[in-house]
Amino acid sequence: MTQGDGDGWTGCGQDHQHWGRHGAAGLLIWAPDGSGRPLVLLIRRADWSHHGGTWGPPGGARDSHESPAEAAVREAAEECGAPPGAVRISGLLDDDHGGWSYQTLIGQAAEPFTVRPSHEATETAWVAADDVASLALHPGFAAAWPVIRASLAPVTLIVDGANVMGSRADGWWRDRAGAMARLHGELVALAANGVARLPDSGDGAALDRWYPRFVLVVEGKARAVLDRVPADGAVRVVAAPAEGDDTIADLAGQLPGRRFVVTADRELRRRCVAAGAAVTGPRWLTALLG
Numbered sequence: 001m002t003q004g005d006g007d008g009w010t011g012c013g014q015d016h017q018h019w020g021r022h023g024a025a026g027l028l029i030w031a032p033d034g035s036g037r038p039l040v041l042l043i044r045r046a047d048w049s050h051h052g053g054t055w056g057p058p059g060g061a062r063d064s065h066e067s068p069a070e071a072a073v074r075e076a077a078e079e080c081g082a083p084p085g086a087v088r089i090s091g092l093l094d095d096d097h098g099g100w101s102y103q104t105l106i107g108q109a110a111e112p113f114t115v116r117p118s119h120e121a122t123e124t125a126w127v128a129a130d131d132v133a134s135l136a137l138h139p140g141f142a143a144a145w146p147v148i149r150a151s152l153a154p155v156t157l158i159v160d161g162a163n164v165m166g167s168r169a170d171g172w173w174r175d176r177a178g179a180m181a182r183l184h185g186e187l188v189a190l191a192a193n194g195v196a197r198l199p200d201s202g203d204g205a206a207l208d209r210w211y212p213r214f215v216l217v218v219e220g221k222a223r224a225v226l227d228r229v230p231a232d233g234a235v236r237v238v239a240a241p242a243e244g245d246d247t248i249a250d251l252a253g254q255l256p257g258r259r260f261v262v263t264a265d266r267e268l269r270r271r272c273v274a275a276g277a278a279v280t281g282p283r284w285l286t287a288l289l290g
Contacts, residue, residue, distance in 0.1 A: 006061035006071075013098020019050055019061055024102045026059020026141075027072035029087055030129070030152050031109040036256075038129040038152040039112055043080050043121035045138065056138035057104065058082065058121065068092065068103040080115040080124045091151050092194070092209040093144055104144060106151055106207070147206050154257030155198065155212040158277070159187065159285065160248055162219055163263045167282040177224035180216075184229050184237065186289040187214050191234040195288060199260050199280035212260075215251060219244035245271070252277035 006022045018024065029041040042055045058079040062071040069089055076082035087107035095102045115124040127135070129152055132145060165172050165179050172179035194209040218225055219240040226239055240247035245268045252259050253275030261272040262285045269279045 002063050002065045004063060006063040006066075008061075010100060012100035016097060016100075018097065018100050018102075020100070020102075022062045022064050022066075023068075023100055024059060024061050025066075025068040025072040025075070026057045026102065026104050027076040027082070027087070028057040028104055028106045028148055029076065029082060029109055030106070031112045031126070033112070033128070039126040040129050040132055040152075041076075041080070041082065041112075041115060042125055042127050042132070042135070043117075044123035044125075046120050046122055049120060051138050053136065054138040054141075055127075055132075055135045056141035059102070059104070060120075069105050072103070072105040079118050079121045081118075082115060083113060086110070086113055090155065090211050091207040092211075093147060094208040095140060095144060102140060104141075104148065106148060108154065151207055154255075155210060156255050156257065156259050157212050157214050157285075158248055158251050158255070158259060158261045158272075159183075159214065159216045160244060160261065160263035160265065160268065160282075161216050161222060162244055163265055163268075164282045164285060165222070167264065167286065176220065176222040177228065180218055180222040180225040181228045183289075184216055184225060184235055187216060187235045188233060190214075190288055198258075199262075199284050200278050215255075217244050217248050217251070219247075248272065249275055 006020050008021045009017050010021050011017060030038045033039050043058050044055050045052050047053055058076040060075045073084045077084055086109050089105050089107045091106040093104045112126045117124055129149055161180055165183055191214050194211040198210055214235040215238055216235055217238045217240055223239040229237055249271040252261050252272040259277035261277050261279045264281045272279050
């Protein structure tokens with residue numbers, strides 16, 4: 001059994017002492033309030049704990065069998081009763097000290113949910129993101145907060161399926177639905193692995209990993225892919241009723257948060273930028289797909 005084998009102090013390459021023999025992880029959960037502004041779930045650490053009395057996200061030592069995400073979700077459930085299924089992981093920030101790291105998983109909930117104190121957290125609260133810096137924060141969280149704050153918005157990659165598929169000389173024209181199903185499968189794998197960097201160089205937040213939402217827009221004969229892929233999977237497939245460009249431009253203007261459209265079509269790029277989205281070419285995406 002490895003449960004609890006992460007508890008204990010250990011050193012790092014910077015001659016610091018840290019709690020967590022296998023590293024540690026935390027879950028920064030945010031949710032929009034009634035006006036769409038982000039609220040952040042924080043706990044006040046018990047006085048007996050390291051940096052007791054300070055505020056930060058729930059988190060703690062990783063066990064040897066756990067991924068950072070598994071440890072973070074478990075700690076959030078233990079420390080404040082956060083329901084694991086209510087949060088979608090959207091990013092990761094790695095504070096590496098050399099041989100030891102604290103990894104903060106950033107996750108979005110559809111709305112604030114009820115939380116409770118525990119023996120490790122004397123208080124819990126949903127705090128307006130603009131007010132977080134005014135609290136007495138755990139030093140590690142205080143250092144990471146400016147980067148995390150900049151990442152509190154949904155991120156969606158809208159893929160022009162026909163354009164991306166057409167950029168590959170793999171015989172896609174012989175079976176458009178089959179080629180689109182292959183692209184869909186590659187996007188599902190990418191959604192699980194995440195991306196190290198978003199398409200624009202000034203991405204506004206220096207996270208170590210992003211897990212954006214993916215929307216694949218299909219048109220024409222490729223719409224038959226809907227019969228080959230799950231309707232509620234990690235990659236949302238949208239079948240354009242006519243030209244895919246109109247559907248993509250509409251999504252670029254309507255979806256919340258930051259939108260990135262993957263297409264090389266010059267006129268569509270213009271329309272998407274006018275709708276407030278950023279645009280990148282298929283080469284950026286296909287390089288990630290391999």
